[in-house]
Amino acid sequence: MxxxxxxxxxxxxxxxxxxxxxxxxxxxxxxxxxxxxxxxxxxxxxxxxxxxxxxxxxxxxxxxxxxxxxxxxxxxxxxxxxxxxxxxxxxxxxxxxxxxxxxxxxTEADLVPGIEMALAHAARLRELDKTVERLHQSLEARKLVERAKGLLMERFSWTEAQAYERMRRHAMEHRVTLEDVARRVIQEMSRGGGQRA
Ligand SMILES: [Mg+2]
Structure with a gap:
C-alpha cells in the first residue's frame, strides 16, 4: 500500500x-x-x-x-x-x-504511529459518515413511500396493501425505484391530478 x-x-x-x-x-x-x-x-x-x-x-x-x-x-x-x-x-x-x-x-518514534493512527481514525470516521448518509437516505425514501401510499389510499379508497402493490408493480414495470414512484405520486397528487401512479 x-x-x-x-x-x-x-x-x-x-x-x-x-x-x-x-x-x-x-x-x-x-x-x-x-x-x-x-x-x-x-x-x-x-x-x-x-x-x-x-x-x-x-x-x-x-x-x-x-x-x-x-x-x-x-x-x-x-x-x-x-x-x-x-x-x-x-x-x-x-x-x-x-x-x-x-x-x-x-521524534521519529512518535511521528509514524501518530500519523498512522490518525489516518486509521479518519478512515473509520469516513465509513461512519457514509453509513449515516445511507441510513438517512433510506429513511427519507421510506417516508416518501409512506406518504404516497397514504395519498393513494385516500384518493382511491384502497387498502394499504393495495396502494403498496400498485406502487410496487409500477416500479417494476417501469424499472424505477419505489422511491421514484412515490415521488411521482406525491407530485401528481399535489398538482391535484387524479391519475394513477
Ligand atoms: Mg509555531
Whole structure:
C-alpha cells in the first residue's frame, strides 16, 4: 500500500525541514508545505493531502482557525503539532476537525504511529459518515413511500396493501425505484391530478 501524502504547516523552516526528512525517510510523500494558516488553506485545497500536520502558534492565522476552515472545505484530517497539551486547546482542536496531536519536539518514534493512527481514525470516521448518509437516505425514501401510499389510499379508497402493490408493480414495470414512484405520486397528487401512479 502506498504511504500517505502529507502536508506540513509550521512557521519554523527548520522544523518543517526536519519533519520532511523524517517523513520522506519513512516513505511518506510530502506534497505541500506552508508557513502560516492562510497559506495552509490555499495549499490544502490545491494539493489535497491525505493528512495535514499543523502547527498551532503561527503569525497571520493560527493553526486551529486554519484547521477549522480546511476541515469545513475539504474534510482532510488534521494532526496538530503543539508545544504543550492544554485542556482549552483540546476543546478548540475538536471543533477544528483535529483527530490527533503530536507534542513538540516531535521524534521519529512518535511521528509514524501518530500519523498512522490518525489516518486509521479518519478512515473509520469516513465509513461512519457514509453509513449515516445511507441510513438517512433510506429513511427519507421510506417516508416518501409512506406518504404516497397514504395519498393513494385516500384518493382511491384502497387498502394499504393495495396502494403498496400498485406502487410496487409500477416500479417494476417501469424499472424505477419505489422511491421514484412515490415521488411521482406525491407530485401528481399535489398538482391535484387524479391519475394513477
Ligand atoms: Mg509555531
Amino acid at each position: 502506498p504511504k500517505a501524502r502529507i502536508m506540513i504547516v509550521d512557521d519554523e523552516p527548520v522544523f518543517r525541514m526536519d519533519i520532511r526528512e523524517m517523513l520522506t525517510e519513512e516513505g511518506y510523500e510530502v506534497v505541500a508545505e506552508a508557513a502560516n494558516g492562510e497559506a495552509a488553506i490555499e495549499q490544502a485545497v490545491r494539493a489535497r493531502p491525505d493528512l495535514i500536520l499543523m502547527d498551532v502558534k503561527m503569525a497571520k492565522m493560527d493553526g486551529l482557525k486554519a484547521g477549522r476552515i480546511i476541515h469545513q472545505m475539504t474534510k482532510i484530517p488534521i494532526v496538530i503539532l503543539t508545544a504543550y497539551s492544554q485542556a482549552q486547546l483540546v476543546d478548540e482542536a475538536k471543533a477544528a476537525g483535529v483527530i490527533g496531536y503530536l507534542v513538540k519536539p516531535v
